[in-house]
Amino acid sequence: MTLSSAPSSQVNEVKEHYNKLKDALIMMVDDEPIMMDLVQTFLESEGYKHFVNLEDSTQAVSEVLQQRPDVLLLDLNMPEVNGFEILAELQQDDKLNHIPVIVLTSSSDSDSKLKALELGATDFLAKPVDPSELALRLRNTLTVKAYQDQLAYYDALTGLPNRKLFLDRLEWSLSRQQREGGSAAIIDISLDGFKKINQSLGIKSGDILLKCVADRLMEHIRQSDVVSKIPEQDLYRSLSRLAGDEFSILLTDIDRPDQVETIIRRLVNLFQTPFNIANEEVLISASVGVAIYPDDGDTSDSLVKRAGVASAHVKQNGGNGYHFFSKELEARSKQRLSLEMDLRQAIEHQEFALHYQPKVWTATQQIMGMEALLRWQHPKKGMISPAEFIPLAEELGLLPSIGRWVIIEGCRQLARWQQQGLPPLKLSINVSPQQLKDKSIITLLGKAIEKFSLSPSQLVIEITESLAMEDSTANVELLHAIKALGVDLSIDDFGTGYSSLSYLKHLPFDELKIDRSFLINIPNDRDEVAIVKAIIAMAQSLDLRVVAEGVEEAPQLEFLNKLQCEVIQGFYFSKPLPSKAFAEFVLSHKQ
Known part of the structure; x- marks a missing residue:
């Protein structure tokens, strides 16, 4: 099929491809200026726009490193440094050996051509150069390079430069800024909660969201004053997709720090508008971190790392904001990394322990059970807060x-206490959302009960109110499966979420724990008194055991007793205790 007989859409695609090729930077190294002028004049008539001509072959490699041309037209026979030597140097440099080289030579012997090919030459043209042959060879070479670059340097999903190209361009930019005394900024953009989007909507929708984010960021860059100095054809190169849900923007030629802050604020605001994914509005925020050259680092590695440290700080503090890198952040980041490594080994090294806080019958003030609370005794850093x-x-x-x-461990300790003669007690264990989604918890509970010869009614599994209220069929089925074992279920932190009474009454809970935040000012605060009364009345109407946690003073105890709140927990009776101290505490209160 000829081009004239092809569909118009295909013709347009071919034309667009050829037009993009003509934006290529062509570098010529030849000791004959007239030859370079002739070649440039012809190529300009073909639509090519960007040229670098170099007569001094001794500067060829450094100029290639600085200019990073898309193709190099290289003469072989030159004084001082010949084309073979230049090819050899380019081949040894990982940053340059991918640049295609078309050799222009008057030499016709096969040995010279073979040697040039062995040194990395891509193609040959004999001097004097035939214009039509040059146009064809150049177009073919650039087409192959564009295809190879697309595979090696561009993200297949978004079409943006990938991490490899971003780092390459960053190093080139830093080298230029260093020579010219300029400043640059790396902006790291990390999406908040993207994993949940994948889990709830599916990976395909997650990919569509990433593409939409990339398009919106690119549109913002086109409209931004900060990057207006970047030529239009290079705009896309300032934005990259580094990995997963992480994007990065390179800003060069910064005159004032407030320029960077202006674009960052706009970036954060970009995510205030929902994205439309499969006819569904999806709202996702971003954590943005910034590192400035040369203040925050003078290498590409240090700048990328420190921009990431700044965005990670934002994410750890709730996301949806921005932060500039600082030495204090880096110190915190190193501490966090150290803590991560230690945490991964804590179980293996037996650094965790359980402390137990008594749960007491309000009316009799006798111990009815305890809540197992996780503690981490680090060998060097001491006790690390659960928070x-x-x-x-x-x-x-x-x-x-x-x-x-x-x-x-909790079940093992409960069995030990029984052997030591402690009265029957209920052990409450907190279960995280991650645990609850793992169906193996049913098998684990069953095996623990059997292994330690416990009664299932001695165990209470506590889950947060927000997790309990998730309208998930899988969650409801799992709760009923736990209940079927004979284990009690408790709603923790009640009052902090958005419970529906009609939904709650269909769930198999035995216990409700009033969040400690509602007890701080009772019985003096009228609003909190009203809330606590309402919660207790609701729980009693659903035949749920009510536990008030965070009780620290006698007036609180008296107030709760009058409302017939069955169980209390808090420092008024005891702080969480190690297993031995807890056993002694129980025995001292045994009637």
């Missing part, structure tokens, strides 16, 4: 394995 390591464990996906250890 510090549990969110980290959740982020790293370690909670299921830690949770399994908690169930086994």
Whole structure:
């Protein structure tokens, strides 16, 4: 099929392809200026626009490194440094050996051609150069290079430059900024909660979202004053998809720091508008981090790393914002990395322990059970707060394995206490969302009960209100399966979520725990008193055992007792205790 007989869409695609090729940067190295002028004049008539001509062959390799041409037209026979030597140097440099080289030579012997091919030459043209032959060879060479570059340097999903091309361009830009005394910025953009999008909508919808994000970012770059100095054909190169849900923008020739802050604010605001994915509106935010050259680093590795440190700080603090890199952030990042490594080994090194906080019958003030609370005794850093390591464990996906250890260890300790003559007690164990989604928890509970000869009614599994209220068939089925074992179920932190009474009454819960935040100011705060009364009344109407946690003062206890809140838990009776101290505490309160 000829081009004239092809469909118009195909003709347009071919024309667009050829037009893109003519944006290529062509570099010529030849000791004959007249020859370079003739070649450039002809190529300009063919539509090519960008040229670098070099007569001094001793500067060829450094100029190629600085200019990064799309193709090199190279004479072989030159004084001082010949074309063979230049080819050899280019071949040894990983940053340059992919650049296609068309050799222009008056030499016709096969040995010279073979040697040039062995040194990495792509094609040959005999001098004097035939214009039509040059146009054909150049077009073919650039077409092959464009295809190879697309595979090696561009993200298949979004069409944006990938990490490899981004780092290559960054190094080139830093080299130029260093020579000219300029400044540059790396902006790291990490999507918040993208994993949940994949889980809820599917990987295909996740890919569509990434493409939409890339398109919106590119449109923003086109409209931004900050990057207006970048030529239109190079705009896409300032934006890259580094990996997964992470994008990066390279800003060069920055005059003032406030320029960077302006574009960052706009970037964050870009995500305030939902994306339309398969006729469904999806709202996703981004954590944006910034590193400035040369203040925050003078190498590509250090700048990319530090921009990532800044965006990670935003994400750890809720996301949907931006932060500039600082030395304080880097110190925190190193501490966090160290903590991550230690946390992964904590179970193996037996650094975790369970402490137990008594749960007490309000009316009789006798101990009815205890809540198992995880503690981490680091060998060098001492006791690490659960508020510090549990969110980290959740982020790293370690909670299921830690949770399994908690169930086994808690049941083992309960069996020991029974052998020591302690009265029958109920052991409450918190289960994370990650654990609850793992159906193996049913098997684990069953095996633990059997292994340690426990009564299922001695165990209470606590889940948060927000997790309990997830309208998920799988969640509901799992809760009923746990209940079928004979194990009690408890709603923790009640009052902090959005419970529906009609939904709650269909779930197999035995216990409801009023969140401690509602007890701080009772009985003096009228609003909190009203809330606590309503929660207790609702729980009693559903025949649920009510536990008030965070009780620290006698007036709170008296108030709760009057409302017939069955169980209390808090520092008024005891802080969480190690297993030995807890046993002593129970025995001292035994009637």
